[in-house]
Amino acid sequence: MSRREPQPPRRALPSEARLALQEALPTLTPRQRQLVGRCLQHLRSADGWQGSLPVLVLERCWLRLSAVAVEELAMRLPPDCSPEAPELVRYRELLAAGHAPLVAEQLCWLDFGMEACREAQQRFWRHQEQGNQGWTLARYLEVVRQYRDRLEGGHPTPLPLLVLARQAEAGVGCAHQLHWLGTEHT
Numbered sequence: 558m559s560r561r562e563p564q565p566p567r568r569a570l571p572s573e574a575r576l577a578l579q580e581a582l583p584t585l586t587p588r589q590r591q592l593v594g595r596c597l598q599h600l601r602s603a604d605g606w607q608g609s610l611p612v613l614v615l616e617r618c619w620l621r622l623s624a625v626a627v628e629e630l631a632m633r634l635p636p637d638c639s640p641e642a643p644e645l646v647r648y649r650e651l652l653a654a655g656h657a658p659l660v661a662e663q664l665c666w667l668d669f670g671m672e673a674c675r676e677a678q679q680r681f682w683r684h685q686e687q688g689n690q691g692w693t694l695a696r697y698l699e700v701v702r703q704y705r706d707r708l709e710g711g712h713p714t715p716l717p718l719l720v721l722a723r724q725a726e727a728g729v730g731c732a733h734q735l736h737w738l739g740t741e742h743t
Contacts, residue, residue, distance in 0.1 A: 585622065592623075592624060595624075596613060596716055597716055597738070600708075600716055603708075605708070606705050610704070611625070612624070612626070612704070613625075613716065613717065614634065614718075615719070617723055618723055627701060627704065630697070630700075630701075631697060634692060634719070636697040638693075638694045639680045639684045641694055642677040642680065643677075644673055644678075647664075647668060648661050648665050648674075651664055651665070662674070690731060690732050692733050696732075703717075716737065716738040717736070717737060718735070718736040718737070719735055720735075
């Protein structure tokens with residue numbers, strides 16, 4: 558009969574984070590809960606806003622939870638920037654200025670070249686068809702802005718958790734979900 562060595566007691570998550578996790582993600586493993594705890598501790602010990610602050614990313618298909626520094630989030634989860642292509646921005650500006658669609662397109666060809674305009678349109682429509690689960694440049698920038706505002710605004714431990722939509726849901730228009738752990742509301 559082998560004798561079990563006593564295990565050190567588990568460190569519990571702070572109560573507000575535990576509540577948010579129970580409501581948003583009841584199936585986290587002990588290892589994932591430890592990761593959340595480390596991220597919350599890192600966040601609490603941080604001296605103001607900085608790029609190394611953590612963002613949790615949960616891949617639902619694989620039940621994989623990882624922490625990504627906010628400065629690396631766009632590389633890990635590239636936002637759809639296709640609507641912000643200079644060719645398409647200029648086209649929309651010309652339409653807003655009262656130009657007919659064909660004239661606006663021809664003016665864009667003069668500014669950027671026919672091939673560049675065609676490629677920008679194809680990228681845009683490819684992203685529209687394949688979907689990017691609502692993860693656009695505007696949404697990415699909004700998440701970063703909210704994170705900074707919450708941290709600087711004195712909100713209690715505003716740890717963002719992005720729950721990625723399943724790829725099979727892409728055509729349905731299902732978007733990545735954002736939860737804030739460590740606050741009263743997720």
